[in-house]
Amino acid sequence: MTIELRRITADEWDRWHRTLDWAFGGLPQSPEERELWRGLVSLDRCLGAFDGDEVVGTYGELSLGMSVPGGAVVETAGATMVSVAGTHRRRGLLRRMMRRSLEAAWERGDVLSALTAAEASIYGRFGYGVAAHSLAARVPKHRVTLSALPPGTDDVRLTVTTPADALERCEKLYAELVTRRPGALERRPGWERLALLDPPAERHGASELRCVLAERDGELVGYARYALRVEWDRSVPGGPVLVRNLDAVDPAGHAALLRYLLGLDLTDRVELMGRPVDDPLVHLLSDIRVSDLQLRDRLHLRPLDVGAALAARSYATDIDLVLSVSDANCPWNEGRWRLSGGPAGAVCARTADPAALELDVRALSAAYLGGTSLGALAGAGLVGEARPGALAAAAAAFGHPLAPWLPHGF
Numbered sequence: 001m002t003i004e005l006r007r008i009t010a011d012e013w014d015r016w017h018r019t020l021d022w023a024f025g026g027l028p029q030s031p032e033e034r035e036l037w038r039g040l041v042s043l044d045r046c047l048g049a050f051d052g053d054e055v056v057g058t059y060g061e062l063s064l065g066m067s068v069p070g071g072a073v074v075e076t077a078g079a080t081m082v083s084v085a086g087t088h089r090r091r092g093l094l095r096r097m098m099r100r101s102l103e104a105a106w107e108r109g110d111v112l113s114a115l116t117a118a119e120a121s122i123y124g125r126f127g128y129g130v131a132a133h134s135l136a137a138r139v140p141k142h143r144v145t146l147s148a149l150p151p152g153t154d155d156v157r158l159t160v161t162t163p164a165d166a167l168e169r170c171e172k173l174y175a176e177l178v179t180r181r182p183g184a185l186e187r188r189p190g191w192e193r194l195a196l197l198d199p200p201a202e203r204h205g206a207s208e209l210r211c212v213l214a215e216r217d218g219e220l221v222g223y224a225r226y227a228l229r230v231e232w233d234r235s236v237p238g239g240p241v242l243v244r245n246l247d248a249v250d251p252a253g254h255a256a257l258l259r260y261l262l263g264l265d266l267t268d269r270v271e272l273m274g275r276p277v278d279d280p281l282v283h284l285l286s287d288i289r290v291s292d293l294q295l296r297d298r299l300h301l302r303p304l305d306v307g308a309a310l311a312a313r314s315y316a317t318d319i320d321l322v323l324s325v326s327d328a329n330c331p332w333n334e335g336r337w338r339l340s341g342g343p344a345g346a347v348c349a350r351t352a353d354p355a356a357l358e359l360d361v362r363a364l365s366a367a368y369l370g371g372t373s374l375g376a377l378a379g380a381g382l383v384g385e386a387r388p389g390a391l392a393a394a395a396a397a398f399g400h401p402l403a404p405w406l407p408h409g410f
Ligand SMILES: CC(=O)SCCNC(=O)CCNC(=O)[C@H](O)C(C)(C)COP(=O)(O)OP(=O)(O)OC[C@H]1O[C@@H](n2cnc3c(N)ncnc32)[C@H](O)[C@@H]1OP(=O)(O)O
Pocket: 023, 024, 079, 080, 081, 082, 083, 084, 085, 088, 089, 090, 091, 092, 093, 094, 095, 096, 115, 116, 117, 118, 119, 121, 122, 125
């Protein structure tokens, strides 16, 4: 029986989603969340794999704008809701859906493709590299203090409100963050609703979300959205402060928010997930060892158009070199590219000149936002140096002062 791949229609959405649900063993989503994603996903880019009338594979796509070094926002295809029915696995259906969608996104003019993976090992074979990692922390508040608070922390005024009441001001601050952090996603219309999503059925004993605002001289410099789950054990209170977001554009604001969260009574720990690997908390907590820091793969990224992607970002130092790229999934990217640029911007075009560096697109993907050094990738044998000195120069140029960060999943 041949399996047909095609776009789905609005009428087929429920059937399509049921296949996705079953493949995940039931998605823990409230009706509110489901409805939100239904509105955000680009239906005309969603693929279904059909065995007769039966949907046996799903691939969803979102239209994203991703920040790259230098602050440009780049058109990005966000792959999501990917599944193959248990009855049809390991016959190449995922491979077919990925190839089809990568080509369609490239033809449409998207520059990057991004995803967060259900399992870390699935997508490298399709040219994705981990362009941003993240940190999770579980800080035992009675064993950890904040050391060396930045100047001005005591001048920060904190007020607690609801996420809805603070939304407009918080979104303005988030937009500032997007230009600073490679990997951050521009908030397109409708996406602000993600910040408010807090269905009671998904709280599992936690409070509703609160929002604490940090202001200096009347200006918003940070905010955190959080909930408390107070757990009483024979009259002794404990349980976590669950931090959904902590966004700040000022060190004192960041420290003041962290101090506030650690100081909340009737809890014994603060849990944070999806933090950037260079989060200030790494330097502020008196004991990271007991804070259970864990590194995770977060943003899996690949260029759809190598030339456009390399030209879209800026570089820390001047760079002029030829990269030889292999890319089995997107053969239009294969070959030699001359990249010339620096802090003000770059151009990148095909060339017949000899290569200075040789690498697979997966290594280029991992290095693209500056989160993984080309030198480290060369150490793993994933980048070859054909011209002496080219590796050190390229590694310096691709670096970025702030680690790339994907502030929320999709
Ligand atoms: C962006 C997202 O939405 S992530 C969500 C991904 N979805 C899930 O995890 C839901 C549960 N799992 C599934 O639905 C399926 O197992 C899928 C979608 C992960 C894979 O679908 P399949 O059609 O079986 O994959 P396909 O047969 O095309 O395999 C392609 C390759 O990926 C490998 N592969 C497939 N699934 C996995 C996995 N879970 N872990 C590691 N490798 C995998 C295959 O072994 C094959 O390897 P090869 O390159 O050596 O040939």
